[in-house]
Amino acid sequence: MSSFQLDDCLNFRSNISVLLNITRDHLNRYDNNIENYIDSKFRIATFQKKEDIFIYNHDDPIIREGIKKYAIASHCIPFSMKEELHVGAYIKANKIFIRDQKNKEIYFLNVKDIPLIGDHNIYNIMASLIISEILNVKKESIISILLKLKSIEHRMEKISNINGVQFINDSKATNVNAVFYALKSMNAPIIWIVGGEDKGNNYVELIPLVKKKVKAIICLGNNNEKIINFFKNIIDIILETKNIKKAVYMAYILSYQGDNVLFSPACSSFDLFKDYKERGNQFKQEVRKLLYESL
Structure with a gap:
C-alpha cells in the first residue's frame, strides 16, 4: 500500500501488515511536512485490530518513535540487522534467526547465500520470513525460492x-x-x-x-x-x-x-x-x- 492509497482509505484493514521504512519522500504532497507523511504511513498499522499482526523495521528511528506515538492495537513484531532482538527477526554471526514469544530461536539462512545485493533486500527478506513463519510456510519452500532470487529490472x-x-x-x-x-x-x-x-x-x-x-x-x-x-x-x-x-x-x-x-x-x-x-x-x-x- 502506498501512502497515496492509505490517504484515501477509511475502512481498510490488513491482517498482516509490514512497515519497511519511512524516509523523506513525497513531501511535495504533504505540505513539505514529514509528520503528515508519517501519519499517512502509520495508517497501515492503526487500522488493525488486536488479533492482527504488525511487522516493522526496528532499525528505522522514525518507525521506533511512531510505535510509541500511535495507538496500535495489533501484535507488533520487529526485525533488525543491528540488534539481537528478544522477539522477531535478527542477524547473528551473519545468519538470519527468528525468535518467538517462547524464546525459541529458529535459524533460516546465511546472509552470504542471498543472491541479491544490498541491506534493503535483507530487510525485505527478514520481513518475508516472519510472515512465512506466521503462516506456517515450510522453511524449505521459502528458502529454496530466496536462494534463486534475481534483481528486478531498474533496481541495481x-x-x-x-x-x-x-x-x-x-x-x-x-x-x-x-x-x-x-x-x-x-x-x-x-x-x-x-x-x-x-x-x-x-x-x-x-x-x-x-x-x-x-x-x-x-x-x-x-x-x-x-x-x-x-x-x-x-x-x-x-x-x-x-x-x-x-x-x-x-x-x-x-x-x-x-x-x-x-x-x-x-x-x-x-x-x-x-x-x-x-x-x-x-x-x-x-x-x-x-x-x-x-x-
Missing part, C-alpha cells in the same frame, strides 16, 4: 561492463533512501548520475557515502540547482545535462577501469520521462549503444 540492474567500467541501472531509486542502499552496497569508485523531479529531498544521510565513494556527479534533470548546491563543497566534479545520451557519455569519459557508473536518480522521473521504466530503458539503450561503439 547491471547492464554492461565497458572496458572495465560497470554500468548499473537503478532508475527505480526515486527517493534518497533507495540511493543510500545503492551507494552502501558498492565498493568501487562511483560516477553517480542523479536528478529529476524533486519531492522535498534531503540529501544529508548520503554525505558520508558520497564523500567516501563518489568521484563525480552528473545531474540529469530540468532543475539541478538543489543537488548542485548540496554537493558542490563535497564533490569537485559536478556536471549537468537534460539529455540521457550525454549523461552516459559524460560518465564514461570521467571513468577509469574498475569504476562504476550508477544511474540512481533519487527523484521521480516526470520532468523528462513518462515514468522510471522509460527512464531506465533509455539509460540501458544508450549504454548498449556505447558498448557497440566501443567494440
